[in-house]
Amino acid sequence: MKPLATPTRMPDTVRPRLVQMQLPSAQDVRAELAAGLLAPRATIAPKYFYDELGSHLFAAITALDEYTPTRTEAEIFARRRGEIAAAVGPETVFVDLGAGNCAKAARLFGALRPRQYAAVDISVDFLRSALECLQREHPDLEILGIGQDFARGLALPGEVHAQRRLFFYPGSSIGNFAPDEAIVFLHRLHACGAEDAQLLIGVDLIKDEAVLNAAYDDPLGVTAAFNRNVLRHVGRLLDADFDVAQWKHVALYAAREARIEMHLEALADVTVRWPGAERRFARGERIHTENSYKYRPETFAELLRAAGWNPRHVWLDDRAWFALFHAAA
Ligand SMILES: C[S@@+](CC[C@H](N)C(=O)[O-])C[C@H]1O[C@@H](n2cnc3c(N)ncnc32)[C@H](O)[C@@H]1O
Structure with a gap:
């Protein structure tokens, strides 16, 4: 069994900044x-x-063999890392929507080399601890946490650079919205970036x-x-x-x-x-x-277009269980 790590207090200089956007009242x-x-x-x-x-339980779900979205998406990231990096380009402002434990984004940092990482999540205490670990592993990366309920609209603070935003929405979280709501959500995202904004989004596909x-x-x-x-x-x-x-x-x-x-x-x-x-x-x-x-790849591409995004690439796993789309504003 792995010994438990002794918790170490992080020096204040490397503690990532966390901005709590306005929350709905109790x-x-x-x-x-x-x-x-x-x-x-x-x-x-x-x-x-x-x-x-709940955030810990979701992280445990992603470790289950039965939970195919995480496994197949990870397989796509691992196999297509080079193509994804070439499509997206370096120095993006990496905006992780519903970042959770930030593990998916962190695995892409080496290939994508973002200039800033902005992690948005409603579960603020969980996000804070995830970002503190992440900052230790990436001391030179500018990391910002944003506590926000983006179902009510995404508003990024001024600290998030406006140019070259890459919205990252993995795990098929988009599937929690009905298709018409998903269009509204993605349209709002579109409005939240400049003309050079990009989207990297994971979508679970119809299967057995x-x-x-x-x-x-x-x-x-x-x-x-x-x-x-x-x-x-x-x-x-x-x-x-x-x-x-x-x-x-x-x-x-x-x-x-x-x-x-x-x-x-x-x-x-x-x-x-x-x-x-x-x-x-x-x-x-x-x-x-x-x-x-759940979607078919062509139906989801249509949905992206309806929301103002231009799908540029789609990567599937071998069984066509999951799709990763790259789209431009
Ligand atoms: C299904 S988990 C995905 C976590 C991680 N991105 C992944 O793919 O493994 C959804 C994440 O989005 C966050 N979330 C859910 N609804 C949200 C909302 N309305 N506003 C902000 N964050 C939200 C949750 O706290 C959780 O971390």
């Missing part, structure tokens, strides 16, 4: 959560997965249903824990009395919509209470927590 968050829970088909937006434990279902319902139960943890997070934000043990994880591929749906299903009749309201769930009733849309 009242707005509670109103959004209550509206979702009181809807006839209850929902919780997937951004609420990512409290600190058994492979898709296994990716979101692993036998170890890591994805189930990730899904159920949202109730702990929402419980804290809304002061709601969710009992996690009363909910089970459900993940299904809906072929007509070409999306994986994740739900939490009540194992008994449950009443959830929070200040000023309550919601009764009958046994078997569900809360919809995530969609993950």
Whole structure:
């Protein structure tokens, strides 16, 4: 077993700067959560997965054999590193959207040699520790953390250089948006860069249903824990009395919509209470927590064009399970 590393305090000189952009008020968050829970088909937006434990659980999901998006995307990065670097060029301002543990971006630094790395994430404490490790490994790189909910619009602080922005959106996170919302999101990104902006985006492709279902319902139960943890997070934000043990994880591929749906299903009749309201769930009733849309390469290229991006390259793995697109503004 590997010995645990002794934590070392980083000198202040190499601590990366973290800018917290304006967050929605606690009242707005509670109103959004209550509206979702009181809807006839209850929902919780997937951004609420990512409290600190949720971010760790997602990192654990990416280590699972069943979770093909991460593995196949990593395979593309490894095999096509030279082509990607030639297409993108050096000295970009590398803007990592939903950076998480920043591991994917970091693996590309050697090939892409960015001039600045700006990591955006809603899960700020997790981002802070990831960036502190990263700065130690890359002491000469200008690193900036940005705490922000970009679902409400992306606004980058003045410290992020305006020219040569490369928006990096890996892991098929774009699949959490319905296709029409994805166009709006990518269009906003387009507006957030200069005429020389570029986009490097990973997209999970339509494939065998058994492979898709296994990716979101692993036998170890890591994805189930990730899904159920949202109730702990929402419980804290809304002061709601969710009992996690009363909910089970459900993940299904809906072929007509070409999306994986994740739900939490009540194992008994449950009443959830929070200040000023309550919601009764009958046994078997569900809360919809995530969609993950899958695409065909040509459909996604169309979507990019509709959002104002010009697809330049697409790289697939050998089984055509995942696509990495490079697009220009
Ligand atoms: C599916 S994980 C991907 C992490 C990493 N980029 C990867 O590909 O492995 C999504 C990441 O986006 C962040 N995120 C989700 N919704 C967000 C939002 N609305 N605004 C900012 N960050 C968000 C999460 O905290 C999480 O780190």
